[in-house]
Amino acid sequence: MLKFAFPGQFYAVNQRGADVLGIKGYTSLKEIPGPVDFVFVQVPVKASVQVLKDCAAKGVKLVVLYTAGFSESENELGKELEQEILSIVHQGGVRLLGPNCMGVYNPSAHLTFGPLIQESGPVGVMCQSGGNSFQLVSAASERGVRFSKVISYGNAIDINEVELMEYFAQDPDTKIIITYIEGVRDGRRFYQALKSASQIKPVIVLKGGQTPAGAIATLSHTSSLAGSNQVWDSLIKQAGAIQANNIDECVDIAVALSFIKPPASRRTVVIGYGGGATVQAADDCYRANLQLPPIPADIKEDIKKAISFPGNIFKNPLDINPYWGLEKAKEAFTTVSKWDEADVIVLLSTPEQTPFMPRDWEYEVTTQTIIEWAKLSTKPTVLAMNVNTMPGEDGLAEKCFNQIANAGFAVFPSARRAAMALERVYRYNQWRKKRS
Amino acid sequence: MLKFAFPGQFYAVNQRGADVLGIKGYTSLKEIPGPVDFVFVQVPVKASVQVLKDCAAKGVKLVVLYTAGFSESENELGKELEQEILSIVHQGGVRLLGPNCMGVYNPSAHLTFGPLIQESGPVGVMCQSGGNSFQLVSAASERGVRFSKVISYGNAIDINEVELMEYFAQDPDTKIIITYIEGVRDGRRFYQALKSASQIKPVIVLKGGQTPAGAIATLSHTSSLAGSNQVWDSLIKQAGAIQANNIDECVDIAVALSFIKPPASRRTVVIGYGGGATVQAADDCYRANLQLPPIPADIKEDIKKAISFPGNIFKNPLDINPYWGLEKAKEAFTTVSKWDEADVIVLLSTPEQTPFMPRDWEYEVTTQTIIEWAKLSTKPTVLAMNVNTMPGEDGLAEKCFNQIANAGFAVFPSARRAAMALERVYRYNQWRKKRS
Numbered sequence: 100m101l102k103f104a105f106p107g108q109f110y111a112v113n114q115r116g117a118d119v120l121g122i123k124g125y126t127s128l129k130e131i132p133g134p135v136d137f138v139f140v141q142v143p144v145k146a147s148v149q150v151l152k153d154c155a156a157k158g159v160k161l162v163v164l165y166t167a168g169f170s171e172s173e174n175e176l177g178k179e180l181e182q183e184i185l186s187i188v189h190q191g192g193v194r195l196l197g198p199n200c201m202g203v204y205n206p207s208a209h210l211t212f213g214p215l216i217q218e219s220g221p222v223g224v225m226c227q228s229g230g231n232s233f234q235l236v237s238a239a240s241e242r243g244v245r246f247s248k249v250i251s252y253g254n255a256i257d258i259n260e261v262e263l264m265e266y267f268a269q270d271p272d273t274k275i276i277i278t279y280i281e282g283v284r285d286g287r288r289f290y291q292a293l294k295s296a297s298q299i300k301p302v303i304v305l306k307g308g309q310t311p312a313g314a315i316a317t318l319s320h321t322s323s324l325a326g327s328n329q330v331w332d333s334l335i336k337q338a339g340a341i342q343a344n345n346i347d348e349c350v351d352i353a354v355a356l357s358f359i360k361p362p363a364s365r366r367t368v369v370i371g372y373g374g375g376a377t378v379q380a381a382d383d384c385y386r387a388n389l390q391l392p393p394i395p396a397d398i399k400e401d402i403k404k405a406i407s408f409p410g411n412i413f414k415n416p417l418d419i420n421p422y423w424g425l426e427k428a429k430e431a432f433t434t435v436s437k438w439d440e441a442d443v444i445v446l447l448s449t450p451e452q453t454p455f456m457p458r459d460w461e462y463e464v465t466t467q468t469i470i471e472w473a474k475l476s477t478k479p480t481v482l483a484m485n486v487n488t489m490p491g492e493d494g495l496a497e498k499c500f501n502q503i504a505n506a507g508f509a510v511f512p513s514a515r516r517a518a519m520a521l522e523r524v525y526r527y528n529q530w531r532k533k534r535s
Numbered sequence: 536m537l538k539f540a541f542p543g544q545f546y547a548v549n550q551r552g553a554d555v556l557g558i559k560g561y562t563s564l565k566e567i568p569g570p571v572d573f574v575f576v577q578v579p580v581k582a583s584v585q586v587l588k589d590c591a592a593k594g595v596k597l598v599v600l601y602t603a604g605f606s607e608s609e610n611e612l613g614k615e616l617e618q619e620i621l622s623i624v625h626q627g628g629v630r631l632l633g634p635n636c637m638g639v640y641n642p643s644a645h646l647t648f649g650p651l652i653q654e655s656g657p658v659g660v661m662c663q664s665g666g667n668s669f670q671l672v673s674a675a676s677e678r679g680v681r682f683s684k685v686i687s688y689g690n691a692i693d694i695n696e697v698e699l700m701e702y703f704a705q706d707p708d709t710k711i712i713i714t715y716i717e718g719v720r721d722g723r724r725f726y727q728a729l730k731s732a733s734q735i736k737p738v739i740v741l742k743g744g745q746t747p748a749g750a751i752a753t754l755s756h757t758s759s760l761a762g763s764n765q766v767w768d769s770l771i772k773q774a775g776a777i778q779a780n781n782i783d784e785c786v787d788i789a790v791a792l793s794f795i796k797p798p799a800s801r802r803t804v805v806i807g808y809g810g811g812a813t814v815q816a817a818d819d820c821y822r823a824n825l826q827l828p829p830i831p832a833d834i835k836e837d838i839k840k841a842i843s844f845p846g847n848i849f850k851n852p853l854d855i856n857p858y859w860g861l862e863k864a865k866e867a868f869t870t871v872s873k874w875d876e877a878d879v880i881v882l883l884s885t886p887e888q889t890p891f892m893p894r895d896w897e898y899e900v901t902t903q904t905i906i907e908w909a910k911l912s913t914k915p916t917v918l919a920m921n922v923n924t925m926p927g928e929d930g931l932a933e934k935c936f937n938q939i940a941n942a943g944f945a946v947f948p949s950a951r952r953a954a955m956a957l958e959r960v961y962r963y964n965q966w967r968k969k970r971s
Contacts, residue, residue: 144845168845171810199810199846216925228811230885238923281814307811312827312851313818319848320810345815345951374607374635374756375664378717378743379781385746393751409580409604410635412755415748449666487674489652490937501926515781 103217105209110135112150128153137161137210139202144168144180147198151184155191162188162195163202165229169254170322171199185256199321200253201229204236206246207272220245222353223273225263227252227281227321228307231346235277239350243504244357247272254321259284261292268296275300275356277349281307282323290334297339298534301527303352305343306331339534341527351511351520358509359479361528362443362521365390368435369416369514371447377416380447380483380514387518389443391415398438405430415441425468432472443525444480445517446472448499459495466499473508481521483514539653541645546571548586564589573597573646575638580604580616583634587620591627598624598631599638599648601665605690606758607635621692635757636689637665640672642682643708656681658789659709661699663688663717663757664743667782671713675786679940680793683708690757695720697728704732711736711792713785717743718759726770733775734970737963739788741779742767775970777963787947787956794945795915797964798879798957801826804871805852805950807883813852816883816919816950823954825879827851834874841866851877861904868908879961880912881953884920884935895931902935909944917957919950 100109101120111119116126125131128138128150138159140150147166154162168174169181181198188195196202201212206219212229214236222244226232229251236249247270250263260283267276276296283289296302308317308325317323335342343349367389371377381391392415394402399413405427412418419431435444448465469482482503486496503510511517536545537556547555552562561567564574564586574595576586583602590598604610605617617634624631632638637648642655648665650672658680662668665687672685683706686699696719703712712732719725732738744753744761753759771778779785803825807813817827828851830838835849841863848854855867871880884901905918918939922932939946947953 166845172845173849214925215927226811228809228814230809231811231815234812234885234921234923237925238921240925241923279811281811307814308818310818310821312821313814315827315829315850316810316814316817316848316852316854319850320814320854345819345949347949373664373666374752375662375667375715375717375743376670378664378749378752378756379667381752382744382746382749383781385748391748391751409602409608412752413609414751414755416752418752418756449670485670485674487670487677489650489673489676491651513781513783 100209100211103209103211103215107136128157128159131157135159137163139163139165141165144177148180148183148187151187151193151195152191155187155193159193162193163200164195164197164253165200165202166197167199169198171254171319173319181254181256188257195257196250197253198256201232201251203251204232204246204249212251214240214249216240216245218245219247219272221247221272221274221357222277223247223267223270223275224249224277225252225260225267226250226277226279227255227260227323228279229253231279231307235279235346235349238346239353241501241504242350242354242510243507244350244353255284261285261288264289264292264296264302268292268299273300275353276302277305277353278302279305279307279349281317281321282325286326286334290338293334293340294338298531301356302340303343303349304335304340305346305349306335309344339527339530341523347516348519351516352523354509354511355481355520355524358507359481362479362525364442365522365525366392366441367443367445367518367521368394368438368441369445369447370419370432370435371416371449372418372420373447373449374410374412374418376447376449377412377418380445381416383513383515384445384518387515387522389518389522392440394438395440398434401434402431405434425464425471428468429471429475433475436475436477442478443521444476444478445514445521446480446482447514448482448484462495462499466502469503470506470508473506481509481511481517483511483517485513536645536647539645539647539651543572564593564595567593571595573599575599575601577601580613584616584619584623587623587629587631588627591623591629595629598629599636600631600633600689601636601638602633603635605634607690607755609755617690617692624693631693632686633689634692635665637668637687639687640668640682640685648687650676650685652676652681654681655683655708657683657708657710657793658713659683659703659706659711660685660713661688661696661703662686662713662715663691663696663759664715665689667715667743671715671782671785674782675789677937677940678786678790678946679943680786680789691720697721697724700725700728700732700738704728704735709736711789712738713741713789714738715741715743715785717753717757718761722762722770726774729770729776730774734967737792738776739779739785740771740776741782741785742771745780775963775966777959783952784955787952788959790945790947791917791956791960794943795917798915798961800878801958801961802828802877803879803881803954803957804830804874804877805881805883806855806868806871807852807885808854808856809883809885810846810848810854812883812885813848813854816881817852819949819951820881820954823951823958825954825958828876830874831876834870837870838867841870861900861907864904865907865911869911872911872913878914879957880914880916881950881957882908882916882918883950884918898931898935902938905939906942906944909942917945917947917953919947919953921949
């Protein structure tokens with residue numbers, strides 16, 4: 100919070116009343132002169148009861164209870180203490196996030212539980228796991244995604260998933276919601292909240308404990324009854340939310356929602372270079388339930404006029420090489436873009452496939468071509484770019500990946516992941532159209 | 536080849552007879568004084584006929600024909616020229632790799648088509664796509680995998696998939712075979728070769744053009760009839776080979792085969808830190824068809840004696856934190872390792888999950904703990920480590936990943952990928968046991 104330039108006043112409360120990092124220390128909340136709005140509590144589980152009483156007495160508005168060892172533990176005392184805290188909170192008018200959570204990352208308010216990216220963005224996250232919320236922010240940030248608010252809410256004894264979903268649904272700063280959920284207390288109310296939210300903005304749902312092995316763990320993690328997998332699958336589907344199976348999928352779907360217009364159909368053109376890479380990408384698109392319509396003769400001839408080299412493939416996938424100059428590449432791409440039988444373009448960049456090219460020149464040309472093309476394209480266009488690098492290499496692939504992501508382009512680490520995200524976004528959009 | 540310190544004599548042949556990078560130039564092969572063993576041909580498709588005639592006249596042993604535009608093109612001339620080249624080769628006693636391929640990477644012979652890693656290893660690759668072979672080498676190298684020989688063989692008009700499979704099956708330097716195949720000319724002979732090879736060593740098969748969309752592309756890429764997906768699936772299964780669906784899976788399976796003993800069963804323990812991460816890993820393992828048996832009371836108590844902190848999960852998955860000292864972590868790990876109901880250990884390292892720890896210290900502790908533990912473990916043990924990094928971060932996660940990979944440890948970028956590889960290797964090993 101200090102590094103994140105939080106503009107408010109800090110107080111450090113600890114048993115010895117010691118100063119911390121230059122912040123004045125107190126032995127109790129009650130000693131602090133003037134009002135306190137927000138308290139982050141990281142004390143042993145037994146000590147938390149008195150701290151919460153002090154919070155109530157002090158008129159604190161929000162407590163983040165980081166401490167774990169409550170109802171999620173195998174300890175009867177933990178369950179009892181959780182109940183005691185809940186009644187203190189209810190009686191005292193304090194709102195509580197947790198216990199067993201990380202709290203809030205809100206870049207525009209300079210609040211954070213770790214991430215230090217000051218820039219805000221359209222993605223709001225409510226995440227039952229603290230660690231997962233941090234991992235999600237890490238993985239999404241490197242793809243250019245930015246956040247409105249990220250809320251880690253743990254055992255959810257006071258502020259819960261229903262209230263949070265209702266909040267994000269109406270929050271004007273949030274255009275896309277991602278949620279990681281291990282369990283809910285009231286399935287019916289959560290379903291209603293999810294359904295209402297999905298009608299306003301896309302909601303990506305990652306359910307932790309979808310399998311029996313995972314469900315055993317959710318009980319010990321956030322005291323959540325994971326519920327039946329089939330019930331959750333149909334709940335998410337019926338509500339019109341977008342299901343993700345892991346954090347990578349959450350990020351991929353958020354990237355597609357953030358940086359491209361929703362595809363009007365599943366009809367996709369794959370444009371790459373490298374025969375093996377384009378064959379694989381076509382397989383990946385097909386497996387993800389995208390369609391690759393054949394390119395008609397006239398379009399094919401027009402592409403060949405711009406770029407033609409032995410070894411190229413003039414089908415769908417197109418295997419054409421961008422090295423023959425940015426102008427020629429632009430011409431070929433523009434031709435494809437005009438073809439009205441396709442509604443999505445997957446551009447494949449496979450830098451490892453051309454060892455005979457000087458690497459710096461290759462990456463420069465690739466990155467430049469991709470960015471120029473993104474500006475020209477009239478259709479939703481995504482990039483799939485592998486960034487495997489051999490030991491001793493220069494990190495140029497990663498640099499280009501970041502450059503393209505930072506230029507506001509939807510970039511994925513593989514065609515497989517791009518295709519999955521496109522298909523989910525397409526399906527969500529079809530569902531919304533039917534509703535409206 | 537110059538950079539790779541190839542110890543033989545080079546000659547440059549080109550129309551003008553110009554010297555190239557300090558190598559003496561000739562206008563024709565026939566002008567070269569003395570014998571020539573190996574020729575790499577990169578000339579326009581029409582010019583290749585004369586070059587091949589010269590190769591035959593010169594008594595060249597092996598030609599790599601990089602040139603594309605033969606039977607894979609839509610051009611009748613290309614098909615005719617391919618036939619002409621084949622008869623020159625047959626009559627002249629020259630062996631030909633290609634056309635439309637990259638050739639050979641053989642570290643111990645200092646031959647390369649691009650990769651410059653001098654170290655050899657147990658993995659042999661036969662890859663119908665040149666670009667895919669390079670990408671495979673890149674992706675596997677960063678995981679610590681090294682190669683005996685990598686052969687890109689393109690249209691396979693002379694040296695084909697059957698001969699290559701037979702070669703790798705008996706090659707003493709090759710312990711694991713990876714093959715990327717788009718199509719075969721003689722299904723029966725290839726099946727026999729694959730089956731014989733699989734009885735000697737593991738063979739990982741990635742079939743390009745598994746879907747109708749991909750199959751359209753294989754015809755234009757390497758002139759391959761992709762064949763039916765169902766036929767290929769059962770061919771691979773019947774032969775006892777290990778199927779992979781993309782290059783990442785090839786690499787993951789090769790990592791598991793290279794760095795751990797094959798698991799004796801599907802019974803797996805997940806040890807991680809971070810509740811959300813361990814819940815997700817348990818889901819991933821279950822989905823990959825691994826089993827997570829419950830940890831019995833006595834083992835649980837022994838683990839708790841070593842490490843116990845509020846928020847930990849003492850089930851399977853285990854959520855225990857390695858920060859409380861290497862000795863305590865070792866003790867907990869040793870206890871798990873003794874438990875005879877589990878035969879595989881998946882260690883989860885999720886550096887992003889703990890933002891409150893100083894990063895350098897965290898990574899050092901994690902890496903050190905993992906490596907120490909790998910040395911102690913009596914069971915096959917793999918590591919799953921996410922390396923997403925936020926913009927502006929220090930690359931420490933990648934550094935640790937590489938450090939662990941270089942220490943000869945099986946490390947995967949996610950629990951999902953680790954679980955998939957473990958399950959495939961387990962299944963292959965069961966098949967071999969039944970056969971022997």
